[in-house]
Amino acid sequence: MTNGLALHTPEEQQLFKEQQVILDNAGVGICFIRNRLIQRCNRQFAHIYGYTTPEDLIGTSSERLYPDSLSFRQLGVKAYPRMLRGERFTTELQMIRLPAEIFWCRVTGNLINVENPTLGSIWIIEDIDRQRRDREALDALHYQQQLILDHATVGIAFMHQRRFSRSNDRIAEMFGYTPEELSRLSTRVFYPDRTAWEAAGRKHHAVLSRGEVFCAEVELVCKDGSTLWCDLRSKAINPAAPGDGSIWIIMDISDRKRHEQALLRAQDVLEQRVTERTRELESVVANLHREIEERRHAEERIRHLAQHDSLTGLPNRRLFEQGFELQLAQAAETKRKLAILFIDLDRFKHINDSLGHHEGDQLLHNLADRLREACGHENTLARIGGDEFIILLNHVEPYERIEQLTHRLQNALQPSVYIGRHEFNISASIGVAIYPHDGTDIQTLIKHADTAMCRAKANGGNRCQFYNHHLDREAVERIELRNALYQALPNQEFELHYQPQVSVHDARITCVEALIRWHHPDKGTVAPDCFIPLAEESGLIKEIGSWVLDTACQQLKTWRQAGLDLRVAVNLSAAQLDDMAFYQQVKECLERYELQPRHLELELTESILMRHVDHSIRLLNKLDQLGVHLSIDDFGTGYSSLSYLKRLPLDTLKIDRSFVRDLCTDQDDAVICRTIISMANNLKLSVTAEGVERAEQLHKLAEFGCDLYQGYLFSRPLPASDITRLYREYTPPENEHYTI
Ligand SMILES: Nc1nc2c(ncn2[C@@H]2O[C@@H]3COP(=O)(O)O[C@H]4[C@@H](O)[C@H](n5cnc6c(=O)[nH]c(N)nc65)O[C@@H]4COP(=O)(O)O[C@H]3[C@H]2O)c(=O)[nH]1
Incomplete structure (x- = not known):
């Protein structure tokens, strides 16, 4: 870099050498410009601009270092007025270097002598292209981050020492603070009391210090004292360095929580209704069961009543006839004999008339029980009228069996019956008809047993009479007599006799x-x-x-x-x-x-x-x-x-x-x-x-x-x-x- 300089004295040459050493070892590019021409520059300067040696530049116009002549002139316009005032001029600008790369550099210029600007200026050039690009990238990153923060619908915050170091507007809006109020605000305000805040801090720390994401749904307090349900997600920026703080994403989930709670309430109500309904249904089902049971009982009772005599509980005529049909069929098959016993209590009407209705029933009940016992299980006893009973004897032979049964029946009736203060002596008239001898169907057999019973009664009662064909005549006469009685009065067939x-x-x-x-x-x-x-x-x-x-x-x-x-x-x-x-x-x-x-x-x-x-x-x-x-x-x-x-x-x-x-x-x-x-x-x-x-x-x-x-x-x-x-x-x- 001696070009153009006339070194006269050894001191000047020594100074020049020393200067050159400084220039060559400076970490920055240095050049002397006079009349826009590069007078001198160090090696670093040449390297910054892509040249191999300073000599490649010395004597050339400094304009070649600018991307275009406009930027070259603009710098001159900006720099020289200030330098002429004796001030140092510093700026960052884009220049060009070989082969054709635009790059950023910081230039600092001073006039060598303010009194004599013609002596030129000295410029220090720092290649800040990489630094500048890094910064731009960082700025872009910051910008993007800010964009994210500003447009995020969730709250995003950076926390240091549980205070807001940076946050987006959404958080302030969520909790009712201004962004300024939020800055450096302690998170203590979000908790109802210190204990809750400290407990939350312990929880966060435990998770964040492990490098894990902290997730929780918590209810935080707003500026106006109302509460807000928030979804919190947080991560330590550097788990190893707690001082770097943490990033928090906060979502207002109040609506969701409200809906959830409404849903829970609705579920509760629903469950309650379901429980009530279930209970109702259970009771309906139980009632239904009860009703079915009652109906079943009622039906059974109706069936029983339809087939039994309500006073004595004995089978009635209908049930008797049903059973008889079966026995008759079997008897026909096995050529077995059956007997029907028709029983009528003697003078019962008379006795019954002298008693009240209730006592008459009591007496009948008592007598029916005796007959039932005397009848035995193998035979069927039924009540078919006021004081009329009928027995089906399944095994007739030998005929003594009939006699034995009639004796048993009469003996059973013999002991006096006491109703209230009254004593009654009861006897019965019994008529017997035998299958198949006296009839082959139920109606005929019952009718003939009845006829025989009437004869037993006519003969004084308290006896047994077997049916024979002559008895039929009496029954027919009775019916004829009853029919004729209707005509007796109109036909003036009555007369009164008088006994003194x-x-x-x-x-x-x-x-x-x-x-x-x-x-x-x-x-x-x-x-x-x-x-x-x-x-x-x-x-x-x-x-x-x-x-x-x-x-x-x-x-x-x-x-x-x-x-x-x-x-x-x-x-x-x-x-x-x-x-x-x-x-x-x-x-x-x-x-x-x-x-x-x-x-x-x-x-x-x-x-x-x-x-x-x-x-x-x-x-x-x-x-x-x-x-x-x-x-x-x-x-x-x-x-x-x-x-x-x-x-x-x-x-x-x-x-x-x-x-x-x-x-x-x-x-x-x-x-x-x-x-x-x-x-x-x-x-x-x-x-x-x-x-x-x-x-x-x-x-x-x-x-x-x-x-x-x-x-x-x-x-x-x-x-x-x-x-x-x-x-x-x-x-x-x-x-x-x-x-x-
Ligand atoms: N063995 C015997 N019998 C005697 C003697 N003295 C009288 N008798 C009979 O005894 C019955 C007396 O009448 P009752 O006890 O009222 O009994 C009457 C009465 O209960 C009823 N009766 C008669 N007429 C009527 C009437 O107009 N209305 C009603 N509701 N019942 C009547 O018919 C029953 C029988 O009447 P009768 O055949 O006329 O029978 C009469 C009479 O002929 C005697 O010394 N020896």
Whole structure:
């Protein structure tokens, strides 16, 4: 770099050498410019511009170092004014080097002598191309980062020592701070208290120090005190150097959390509803099960009721017939014999009528139990009517088996039954029909057993009767009789006969009992015992009873008008007493025939009275108030108690003829008669003895203190016209008495 310099003295040459050493070893490019020409430069300068040696440049225009002449001139315009003021000029600019590379360099220029600018300038050149490019890259990176930060929808922050060192606007916006407020702000503000903040710090540190990503969803506090659910993700910038801080990405997940919580709540509600519904359904299902169960029970019960008798629990006729069908089929196949036993309790209707409904049922229940036990498991017992039972005997042979069974049945019924204070002695009539001898189908066999039973009853009851063909005739007659009864009243086939009731003391006829007779067009006179039960069964008894009352009263009027001082006694049936209009009927009848009520006597049996006790007492009291004479018929055969009798407004007791019959031979009957008479006397009732056929009976009755008697001894029941004659015969005008 000596070119152009004239070195005169050794000192100048020494200085030049020293300068050259400095220039050659300087790390920067140095050149001297005068008149825009490069006067001198060091090796580094040449290398910066791509030249091998300084000599390649010395003497050349410095313009060649600029990418174009404009930039060359611009630098001169900027630099020389300042350098002329004695200031150092520094700038960074782009220059060109070989082969044709534009590069960045920093240039610093000074005038060598401000007083004399013509001496040129000295320039120091630093190749900062790489540095500049690195910086640009860094700036670009920064720029990109800022772009990311500024446009991110999530909050991004760099933290140092748990304070914000840098963050995007989103975070400030999320927590309600200004970006300025956030800068260097401690994260303590995001936690409700210090303890929570410190606990969070420990958690973060544990994860970040391992170089792992910290993820959590936390509820942080905003500036205004509200809370924000955030998704936090964080990573240490350098886990090995905690001082470098960490980067945090914060997402506002409040909406999601709200939705989640709403969803959870909805789920809770749903689960609760499902639980409730399930519970409801369970209860519905349980109810349904219960209902099904109840229905099943009800159906079973209905089926049972349809096939069983509700009072005794025994099979009814339908079930009996079903079982019978099967047995019949088997019996036909095996040529086996079967027997049907038809059982009817003797006088049960009578007893039942004298008891209340409830007690009657109790009695039947008791008797059914006895029959069931006596019947045994191998045979089938059923109840087919009020007091009618039927038994199927599966193994008949030898025939003694039938007898053994009937004995067992009768023995079972023998012991007295006690219902309340009443004692009952029950017997049964049994009819037997045998398969195939007496019939090959159920209906025929039952019918024939029934017929045989009727015969057993007609023969006095408490016995067993096997069916034979003659019995059929009786059954047919019974049906015919019942049918004919419907025509009896319109056809005027009834007549009343009258039987006198006579004073024991003077044989005076005081009363006549009206007894109905039926003059059947074909059968002749039919006794009331034969048709009254049929009339009661068919309901015709009410009409017949009205006719009797009316006819008897009409006849009494005739007699009284003829001067006969008589009372007429009329028998009543239960159905007549049941009718509320009966009292009115009696009253009207008495008025119609202008009779005194005391001239009419109404006879009621004990069983009729006991049927509806309260109703009977009310009706009898009314009749008594009217003045009608009231008597109890067949007394002693029923079960009325003394206390009960005392409550009734009675006038007369009629001792049943069954006690009178053997009065003189049977001690018991004598005691009964005497007791009834003395009891009646005590109760101030008069006594009439029925069925007196022999004088010795009358003697006894007189001895016991009986008032009146009635019976063949004095007279059979007679037509009305005969009564007038008899009355006159036995009622002497002057005081002539028939005495015994
Ligand atoms: N062995 C015997 N019998 C005697 C003697 N004295 C009278 N009798 C009979 O005894 C029955 C007395 O009538 P009852 O006890 O009221 O018994 C009556 C009565 O319960 C009923 N009855 C008769 N007429 C009527 C009526 O108009 N209405 C109602 N509801 N029942 C009547 O028919 C039953 C039978 O009447 P009858 O056949 O007329 O039978 C009469 C009579 O003929 C005697 O010394 N020895």
